[in-house]
Amino acid sequence: MRNGGDLVVETLEALGARTVFGIPGQHALGLFDAMGRGNLHFVSSRVENNSAFAADGYSRATGEVGVLFLSTGPGALTSLAGLQEAYATGVPMVVIASQIPLEGLGARRKGMLHQLDDQKASAANVTKSQRLIQHASGIPSAIQDAWTDAISSPQGPVWVEIPQNVLLEPIMVPPVEDALAQAADNPPRVELVREAVKWLRDARRPAIIAGGGTRRGRAEKALLHLAEQLRAPVICTPGGNGAFPWEHPLSLQSWIEDRHMTDLLEDADVLVVIGSSLGEVTSNYFTFEPRGRIIQIDAEPRVLESNRPGLGIRADAGQALDALNDALDAALAAQDGRPAPDWHGSSAEQTVADALRKVRERLASQDLGKELAFMADIRAAVPDDMQTFWDMTISAYWAWSCWDSRQGQFHSAQGAGGLGFGFPAAIGGAVGLATMGRPSRVLAVSGDGSAMYSISELATAKQHNVPVTWLIVDDGGYGILREYMVGAFGKATATELARPDFVALAEAFGVPARRVAPEDVREALEESFAADGPNVVVVETLLKMFAPTHLE
Template identity: 60%
Template structure:
């Protein structure tokens, strides 16, 4: 007779899962046994938080929940750092954690290995909902609900834990033949749409900030954003999470320079600022220095972020559905005139701001850094997906990377390091094509064990490790704030030799050969690594803030 573990795998298959990420452990062996008899693909990581990052990367490129299986106690807890990123960035995941046998649940009554007082409570801060399955018959229904919840805006990871004896128990419940999981649409209230359209219709200087919610809402949302920006003649900026939500080469595109005062001042000067699919949090508000003087319209699927930093008209809705509704209302009564920014057209304003940012960079001796970023971009095809760690190159990419027809992925949601390489492994699995990961030497050491995963599964990931001998961004922060550094300098391995010991090709690149080396790596098969020994600097994004122009 099939077991509870078989029923879990069969239900996941019916729901549409094709791939599972995870690591076996004592209490979850019954589930891995069932997995071995199934058509699902297992990508076996070496560390649980990296398995979570891999499932996250898979979900980002497929728009399907990443499925993660971890064992009880230490395995489950180690995954939490990876889940924090998925939760903060609204990435759909199904996390299945085993539990000790039913008889031991309830707080150290049996003294079992891996036992926690309340394992589910540990996951509460980093998952949307948490469930414990006590009976085999509950498995299909709970997993169906979890799948729906993970994909319902705001998306995110869902925690399901199953005791060992339930996984091993006979499953008289038949496998669900089909499951029609309808994802509820988070539509905006019509009254809020009408008010937003009224405000935007009267705007003389509208501007838009697009966040990750626009990307997660799909191609239709991005098309609606472009049409709305064109209709409003509104300069449009993308947050790091919203990178590629609006074409970088569009005449109204301010790019991603949300950390630069020149761009911030445009958003402050707007008489109507439409923020969609973003919390307007620390980074996207330029570290809370942005102080909008006009009317804010704030759209997000997560009600807790609406007006959390700035007052305005808050609209809880899926970004795409809200954009389409507002666009439809405005198209019935288009704006009578083009926007004008104190006598300057929107397109000229955008051109001037981008030139000012370029001029500022040109005055800061940053040609080396810009050259490195150009080399990476020029070496990759337009459709490339890239994954970036919290490293200086990643910070540059937040603001400068033009994803073109590809996609940009980074860990700015929770800000943990070690994300790029394991997430890229999941991305390569989901896309079935080569992807790029970029890390510093510090963040690379968090995920170095996953070289074994890349080799075992022969995954097409090119990993660029920029080795500056420490935590480069923290080095800069400490030097500026305290005049000295502590704990930022690192002893690290010979990365080329270490990578080669896994049977993976590795190249020691130089700045002037980086583009050629990266192009060659991109055309290769299987995993490969480039190590670039160089130090990158950050830019200074501020200038004397002038008095606001007269209205």
């Protein structure tokens, strides 16, 4: 006899889902029993938060919706930090959470295992929408609507809650044959595009900040066209890394935290901000004081003008840039071009080259040879098309600025900034690529502190033979916090960590591992990339961050 769980599985399959992440639980057993009658591939993590990171990584790597199954109460709550990252970064996910039976909802029957007064309210801060399904016949439409929410810009995770009895009770609803979810249209308003064109057609020093929304809106080609049409320097935020060609003559790369770049952007007479809130990192920790006008494009209306006044255009980045390019091309053709950029007597290309030279000179003055060589060796080892997943660690902070993602994609936890993202997200990414018929090894990078958040997922990687290489940079503590505290207070407190022998621990899971010196990381990674299944490379070294201004 079919039940509500079958409707969930059938609907997800009809919507195009192929893989589900999660952990079984008492109230969710109907879901997992139904999966045995369907075609979904299930990947069982060891901690629900890591399941959320894995579904996130799956979505980022594939461009598809990540799907997560959660049990009631503790299981659901444990996932929330992972969902916060997906929500902050705009990753489309559908979360199916179980719930106690209907008769226990609203605290009418206390003392039930896993019971919360209002479980979906707990997810309200980290998901776009929340739904409680009370009848099996409502399952297909509710999941279809949730899927539409997830893929409509601004994209993000959505929460669907189904009580245990609704999942288990026999149903008369026929099998789901089709389900259609189309992203809602999110174009820019015509008058706003027209006003933006007025600003840009006469701008002498236009510049562009490309945030994560540029990538989510698949606006890379449109961004390139706009930049070349305007001859505008482009800098990518950590989330936007890869949205613009790294070696392009107009590319300021991603040195968003260096004061030379901040100075250049402040000098722009018109600054186009795409898919970024101009938040903490992008504003160089709120030191950014632009003197020109700002055009801000974002699908999330709450972001517009949240940190700086400007011409706010609420729209999907891809749709907005297409409309802006069309209107600007027509306007420039009508007026026979636009004034040549004038960065105080220099061309835009020369201004970009000068800014990058100044950054290199600043780095050279700060005794960072070990750090620069270490990051260069990782970049040299990683194939051009390999996707990489970075935890919140000093290596990732470096990568935010210096990593040329080339044909691969760069993924980090810069949205919410929680620890433990890198390895489980990489597992999800590798699983997703294999599911799509594009099997490819991926790289995860963590510090020793963040590695302990997801160490149990070595069992997941081994069980599913996931082709992921995990680079653990072991500096004996929370390295970036140590550096922050020493810089602020002269000493660090509570940052030092007792940690395991990561090589022996990985081998206990049946995962090959090695420990190498920093200067041998390139060779170790290249050999690990050529192996089958998961493996671990541990490097014990103390890295430091660059200073964004001259050291006194």
